[in-house]
Amino acid sequence: MVRDGEGRGLPLPGESDGPVLSGEAGGPVPPRESDGRVTLPAAQQPDWPDPAGVEAVRAELRGALPLVIPGECDLLTSRIAAVARGEAFLLQGGDCAETFAGVQADPVRAKVRTLLQMALVLTYAAAVPVVKVGRMAGQYAKPRSEATETRDGLTLPAYRGDAVNDVAFTPEARALDPRRLLRTHQAAAATLNLIRAFTTGGYADLRQAHAWNQDFVARSPVGDRYAELAIQIDQALNFMRACGIDEPVQHAVEFFVSHEGLLLDYEEPLVREDPLTGRMYSSSGHMLWIGERTRQLDGAHVEFFSRIANPIAVKLGPGTSADTVLSLIDRLDPQREPGRLTFVVRMGSELVRDRLPPLVEKAAGHGAAVTWVCDPMHGNTFKAPSGHKTRSFDAIADEVKGFFEVHHDLGTHPGGLHLEFTGGDVTECVGGGTDVLLEDLADRYESACDPRLNRTQSLDLAFLVAGMYSPG
Numbered sequence: 429m430v431r432d433g434e435g436r437g438l439p440l441p442g443e444s445d446g447p448v449l450s451g452e453a454g455g456p457v458p459p460r461e462s463d464g465r466v467t468l469p470a471a472q473q474p475d476w477p478d479p480a481g482v483e484a485v486r487a488e489l490r491g492a493l494p495l496v497i498p499g500e501c502d503l504l505t506s507r508i509a510a511v512a513r514g515e516a517f518l519l520q521g522g523d524c525a526e527t528f529a530g531v532q533a534d535p536v537r538a539k540v541r542t543l544l545q546m547a548l549v550l551t552y553a554a555a556v557p558v559v560k561v562g563r564m565a566g567q568y569a570k571p572r573s574e575a576t577e578t579r580d581g582l583t584l585p586a587y588r589g590d591a592v593n594d595v596a597f598t599p600e601a602r603a604l605d606p607r608r609l610l611r612t613h614q615a616a617a618a619t620l621n622l623i624r625a626f627t628t629g630g631y632a633d634l635r636q637a638h639a640w641n642q643d644f645v646a647r648s649p650v651g652d653r654y655a656e657l658a659i660q661i662d663q664a665l666n667f668m669r670a671c672g673i674d675e676p677v678q679h680a681v682e683f684f685v686s687h688e689g690l691l692l693d694y695e696e697p698l699v700r701e702d703p704l705t706g707r708m709y710s711s712s713g714h715m716l717w718i719g720e721r722t723r724q725l726d727g728a729h730v731e732f733f734s735r736i737a738n739p740i741a742v743k744l745g746p747g748t749s750a751d752t753v754l755s756l757i758d759r760l761d762p763q764r765e766p767g768r769l770t771f772v773v774r775m776g777s778e779l780v781r782d783r784l785p786p787l788v789e790k791a792a793g794h795g796a797a798v799t800w801v802c803d804p805m806h807g808n809t810f811k812a813p814s815g816h817k818t819r820s821f822d823a824i825a826d827e828v829k830g831f832f833e834v835h836h837d838l839g840t841h842p843g844g845l846h847l848e849f850t851g852g853d854v855t856e857c858v859g860g861g862t863d864v865l866l867e868d869l870a871d872r873y874e875s876a877c878d879p880r881l882n883r884t885q886s887l888d889l890a891f892l893v894a895g896m897y898s899p900g
């Protein structure tokens with residue numbers, strides 16, 4: 429047994445899931461200090477140079493305004509419960525790594541717009557309600573494979589997200605600075621404010637579906653296809669109005685935000701008690717997930733997540749055993765609350781058909797209404813000859829296809845998609861409608877970390893998935 433800060437006994441499962449679960453990118457995982465916070469070993473935490481500075485930041489965050497409130501989190505739990513029942517589809521996506529420089533109206537609007545367009549395609553073409561969750565307003569921290577990066581003989585700390593250091597390759601930029609956690613809170617608040625404005629202030633009105641496409645339709649086949657769909661939606665709305673169904677248009681959309689709950693010096697001080705129920709909630713985002721590199725059963729992240737009442741997710745790579753899945757269910761969803769726990773599967777297109785079935789089968793037999801979501805990005809990364817990290821659209825589409833096939837064969841519900849995309853016209857993933865080639869990657873490779881689908885590729889994928897949902 430290991431004891432946490434409150435003296436509770438925690439089981440040590442004794443199972444290892446493979447190479448990524450060691451104390452990667454930082455050597456042995458250090459235990460955390462005992463002041464009421466989680467004291468178990470925490471992987472992937474920055475080795476802050478100034479402990480007193482971290483304490484001051486934590487104290488400030490303890491007094492910071494919540495970004496989200498419990499009622500919103502509970503609403504999302506109920507929406508995800510519908511996904512688990514097979515009545516809706518979860519669409520979660522956004523940047524790999526948000527940046528402070530990206531806190532501006534245009535890029536935020538473009539990401540919201542891409543997600544809304546994808547959701548519209550799925551809702552209309554596959555006739556399934558879509559729960560919309562941005563990887564936004566909090567996705568500022570990255571787990572890394574290596575603790576350092578070397579270029580031309582110079583070795584510096586790896587970039588760990590704007591919450592920790594800056595991506596520029598200079599000693600000053602790469603220095604770990606805990607005060608960035610405060611900027612993270614401000615950046616998340618400003619982004620969320622914009623998202624709330626875009627999604628409730630008329631921009632997300634279904635009558636705007638054409639406008640979302642304006643700069644797009646002229647130059648891509650998928651844009652044309654989307655334009656056709658928008659015309660059909662208009663016709664359907666006009667028909668309903670003519671039938672006397674008043675105000676059939678939804679003027680606002682429900683939109684939630686999520687991020688990886690990686691940095692415990694940020695997440696722990698932002699937990700707030702719901703005065704109505706006494707339950708503890710993360711106030712840093714509606715939904716948080718545990719990454720593939722930090723889901724150790726005896727680690728701090730699983731313990732931290734077990735204490736918050738938000739809807740949560742765990743990433744599962746190809747090395748995950750069915751026993752680990754069952755232990756995660758017992759630790760994170762002991763009440764078997766529908767909508768509470770989502771598994772985001774990122775196995776790679778070559779392994780998903782082989783590795784996923786036993787996990788889904790065992791979980792189904794374990795009495796939990798978990799939601800299964802496909803992340804077709806993280807298992808399909810490779811290095812291009814130019815040195816860029818990239819992903820192929822075909823492999824991404826094939827992993828989604830494999831995910832759907834597995835669920836179809838088992839009679840379970842393929843609950844959703846978790847994607848890295850952006851609203852811009854980047855060249856980071858190869859293939860897809862506009863056919864980005866390996867030689868094109870350098871043109872507009874703007875990601876601070878991993879390659880994202882551009883807007884065309886995202887919409888292409890949405891049409892493909894709509895076809896998988898309602899074949900024929």
Ligand SMILES: O=C[C@H](O)[C@H](O)COP(=O)(O)O
Pocket residue numbers: 524570571572573574877878
């Ligand atoms: O987004 C995920 C991880 O942070 C990323 O894949 C790690 O990348 P690395 O292997 O380059 O560190």
Ligand SMILES: C=C(OP(=O)(O)O)C(=O)O
Pocket residue numbers: 524571688718719720721743744774806
């Ligand atoms: C790091 C990520 O993924 P994973 O934990 O699946 O590697 C991510 O989604 O940003």
